[in-house]
Structures are given as structure tokens and as C-alpha cells.
Amino acid sequence: MAILEILKLPDERLKQVSAPVERFDEALHAFIDDLEETRLNGPAAVGIAAPQVGRSRRIVIIDCSHTRKPVPNHGRLVLVNPEITEWDGFELGREGCLSVPDYTGNVIRAERIGLTAQDPQGEDRAYEMEGFEARALQHEVDHLDGILFVDRLVSRRTDLFQRKVYQKGGKKRR
Amino acid sequence: MDWQMLTLVGEDQPGIVAQVTEALFQGGCTLGETSMIRLGGNFTIMMMVSDGQRPLASLIRSVAERLRLRFHLDPIRGALHQHRAPNYQLRVVGADRAGIVARVTGALAKSGFNILELESDVVGSADEPVYIMTIQGFAEATLETLEAALEASRDADMEVNISPIETLIG
Numbered sequence: 001m002a003i004l005e006i007l008k009l010p011d012e013r014l015k016q017v018s019a020p021v022e023r024f025d026e027a028l029h030a031f032i033d034d035l036e037e038t039r040l041n042g043p044a045a046v047g048i049a050a051p052q053v054g055r056s057r058r059i060v061i062i063d064c065s066h067t068r069k070p071v072p073n074h075g076r077l078v079l080v081n082p083e084i085t086e087w088d089g090f091e092l093g094r095e096g097c098l099s100v101p102d103y104t105g106n107v108i109r110a111e112r113i114g115l116t117a118q119d120p121q122g123e124d125r126a127y128e129m130e131g132f133e134a135r136a137l138q139h140e141v142d143h144l145d146g147i148l149f150v151d152r153l154v155s156r157r158t159d160l161f162q163r164k165v166y167q168k169g170g171k172k173r174r
Numbered sequence: 175m176d177w178q179m180l181t182l183v184g185e186d187q188p189g190i191v192a193q194v195t196e197a198l199f200q201g202g203c204t205l206g207e208t209s210m211i212r213l214g215g216n217f218t219i220m221m222m223v224s225d226g227q228r229p230l231a232s233l234i235r236s237v238a239e240r241l242r243l244r245f246h247l248d249p250i251r252g253a254l255h256q257h258r259a260p261n262y263q264l265r266v267v268g269a270d271r272a273g274i275v276a277r278v279t280g281a282l283a284k285s286g287f288n289i290l291e292l293e294s295d296v297v298g299s300a301d302e303p304v305y306i307m308t309i310q311g312f313a314e315a316t317l318e319t320l321e322a323a324l325e326a327s328r329d330a331d332m333e334v335n336i337s338p339i340e341t342l343i344g
Contacts, residue, residue, distance in 0.1 A: 047344035067340055094341045096259065104259045104341050132340060139344040 004038045004053035009100050015146040018049075018056045021080045024122035028059075032078055032120055036061055042098050047136045049143035052099050058082065060140035064133040071132040079117040079125070082141055086114035093135050095149045105153045109135045177206055177222045178230055179250045184243035186217035193237055194219075201233040202226030206254055211293075217243070222250070259341045260290050260310035262320065268332030270296055270303035277327040278307070278334060285323045287313040310339070 007014055021028060031050070039048035039061055047062040058081045064073035089111030096104040112130045115137065119125055129137055139149060182194065191210065198205065206222030223230060230247055238245045266278055279289065291310040298304035313320060320336055328334050 043343060045343045047342075049344075062344070069338060069340065071340075094259065094339050096341055096343045098343065102255045102257050104257070132342065135342055136344055139342060 001037050002034050003041045004034050006038065006042065006052055006098050007054055009148065009150070011099075013054055013056070014051060014099055014143070014148060016051065016056050017146050018051050018058045018144045020058050021118075024080070024118070024120065028080075029120055031055065032059065032061070035059065036078075039063075039098075045098050046132075047140045048098065049140045051143050051146075058144045060137070060144065062133065062136045062140060064136055067132060072130055073133045074127060074129070077127075078120050079115075079137075080120060080122075082115055082117035082137070082144075084113050084115045084138070084141060086112075088112040091131075092154065093132070095135070095139060097139070097149055099143075100148060100150055103150070105149065106155070107135075107139075107149050107152045108154060109138045113137065175204070175224050175253075177224055177250050177252060179248045180221045180223045180230065180234065181246040181248075182217070182219050182221075182234075182238065182243045183245075184217055184241065186212055186215060187241070190217055190241055190243070191219070193241060194234070197233060197237040198223060198226070201228055201230075203230065203233065222252075222254075258288075258290055258312055259339075261312050261339055261341075262287070262310070262317075262336055263339050264307075264309040264311075264324075264334065264336045266305070266307040266309075266332065266334050268305055268329075270298075270305040274305055274332065275307065278324065279309075281323045281327045282309075282311070282313075282320070285313060285315045285320055287311050287315070287320065 035048055035050060035053060038053055039045050046064050047060060050057045050059040060079050060082060061077065063076040064071055065075050087110035090108050091111050092106050092108055094104050095107045111134065112128070113134045114126070114128050116124065116126050142148070195205065203226035204224040206224070208219060208221040210219040226233060234245055266274065268274065275294065282289065289309055289311040292307070294305065294307035296303050296305055317336065317338055324334050324336060
């Protein structure tokens with residue numbers, strides 16, 4: 001196990017498209033352990049992608065089970081060769097990135113997604129995700145395609161408010 | 175690096191930012207963070223600027239006069255890389271009348287809420303103006319505490335909504 005160095009903007013390697021994983025061997029498992037240790041070493045990251053540590057392979061880890069306010073999630077997921085197959089709705093949310101220190105900004109993401117992936121043993125998996133977890137997955141899959149959240153920024157002054165959350169008097173509108 | 179805060183205000187016209195920043199660049203200045211917005215049809219900008227080869231005031235005077243802008247310079251303490259991510263956002267919407275901002279921000283201040291961004295507009299028609307304000311900020315207090323603090327600032331003509339922001343780091 002080792003903590004890997006996280007590449008930072010404007011490192012050109014963050015702009016590369018990562019190659020699919022073909023061998024589900026011990027080397028892959030050892031790398032995944034290092035990637036997870038690196039994620040946990042940083043500032044409260046809910047996800048990390050292999051290219052962020054200079055490994056240009058389609059591997060991501062997400063874990064949305066520890067947010068301040070609980071959100072729907074699948075726990076910790078190690079996803080190999082993830083592919084988003086369905087998108088539905090859109091919403092704005094604030095994002096930051098281990099590879100872009102000292103900056104957060106507003107990004108539009110699909111509200112709900114469907115995806116296929118393989119697990120670290122190479123078994124096929126499929127998931128449906130929504131909200132914060134769907135956002136995390138889209139952020140990480142972007143890394144595999146050489147895209148950073150700063151490539152998708154919308155105005156800082158854009159209204160982020162979710163209209164359905166609270167009504168006058170603090171009562172929930174359901 | 176020593177920074178000065180350059181503020182420019184005046185009637186808006188196309189090309190102001192280009193001409194001002196060109197003058198600063200030619201004078202050897204460096205820009206830090208900047209924020210420009212139109213308020214009531216006026217151009218306003220604040221820029222962190224480092225000193226160049228000539229004093230900043232002499233650099234900016236001629237371009238400001240040409241564009242009919244007033245300018246102001248303050249030496250500031252501070253530095254880059256001081257961003258803070260907000261963890262709450264508010265939206266206030268209601269019939270426009272005096273005291274809205276003071277009431278809402280007063281309630282927030284008592285709860286230890288630090289405003290990081292605030293923007294307000296008067297919209298609607300001249301007969302029935304509507305006030306819209308958005309605030310983003312940081313507070314240690316819980317949502318329930320802030321809700322309770324804001325309760326008194328609400329009334330029939332005004333909605334005050336607050337919600338948490340969960341910033342995704344990935």
C-alpha cells in the first residue's frame with residue numbers, strides 16, 4: 001500500500017483519454033488499494049479516478065456514504081471500465097477536485113444515470129444512480145475522458161437553489 | 175506580492191475591461207482576482223492588481239479619464255489562494271421595501287453566518303417591484319438553528335429559503 005502523488009492542473013496527463021482495463025490481476029488489485037489509500041489521504045474526497053495519479057486506465061472509486069447529510073448511495077464502489085448508458089434530468093451543484101486545489105465551482109450534471117461497469121474481479125455490473133452519487137460518478141468518468149470540472153463551469157452567480165426544498169415558514173413542500 | 179485593490183465605476187460601454195487590462199499589462203502589472211458586475215446600468219469592477227513599473231495611479235488615470243470612469247486605489251493585505259467554499263445558500267424573494275437586507279443579514283450575523291457572496295436585484299415592473307437576493311456563505315451552525323434564526327425575518331410577502339450546499343470533491 002502506498003499513497004500516490006496526485007497530478008494537479010495544468011498537468012497534461014489529466015487531459016488524456018484513459019485506456020480500458022483488460023487484465024484483472026493482482027497488479028490491478030494492488031493499484032486499486034493504493035488508489036483508495038490516496039483518496040482517503042486527501043481532503044474528504046468522495047471519489048478518485050486512476051488518471052489523477054498518472055495511471056491512464058479506466059478505473060474509478062466513489063463512496064458517497066459519508067456525506068454531511070445522508071444521500072442515496074451504493075456505498076464504496078470500485079468501478080472498472082465504467083460506461084454511462086442513460087442520462088435523465090439535470091441539476092446544478094458545486095464541485096471541487098483533488099487535481100484543482102483552492103477552487104470550487106458550479107457544474108451542471110445529469111440528475112439520474114444508468115451505468116455498466118466491471119468490478120475488480122472482472123464481473124459485469126450495472127447500477128442506477130441519482131443526485132449526489134450520480135454527480136460523483138459523472139465527475140470521475142470525466143477524468144477517464146480527460147475532462148476536468150473546470151471545463152464544465154457555469155457562472156459563479158448562477159442560482160443553485162433547488163426550488164422544491166423549503167417553503168416559507170420552513171415547512172417542507174412535498 | 176503586494177496587492178492594491180483597484181475599483182472602477184462609471185457608465186457602462188463595450189470595451190472597458192479590454193482597455194483597462196491592456197493599460198495595466200503594458201505597465202507591467204499583474205492581475206489577481208477580479209469581479210465585474212453591472213449595477214443599475216453602471217459598470218463596476220474590483221481588481222487585485224500588483225504594482226508595475228510605474229505607480230498604479232499614473233497608469234490608470236489616462237485610461238479611466240478616456241472611459242469616463244472614476245477609480246479608487248487601496249493598498250490591501252491579503253493574498254491569492256484564500257478561497258472558502260460556502261456550505262449554505264439563501265434566496266430571498268418578496269415585495270420590494272426598505273429593510274429586507276438588514277433584517278435577513280442581521281439574523282444570519284447573530285448565528286455566526288459569514289457571507290461569502292451576496293447579490294440582489296430589483297425585478298418585476300416599476301409598479302410592483304420584486305426584490306430577489308441570493309446569498310452564499312459559511313456557518314458552523316446547523317440548518318435548524320439557521321432556520322429558527324431566520325423565522326422572524328419572514329413575513330407574508332417575503333420568502334426566505336435556506337438550503338445546505340454539499341460540495342463534491344472528486
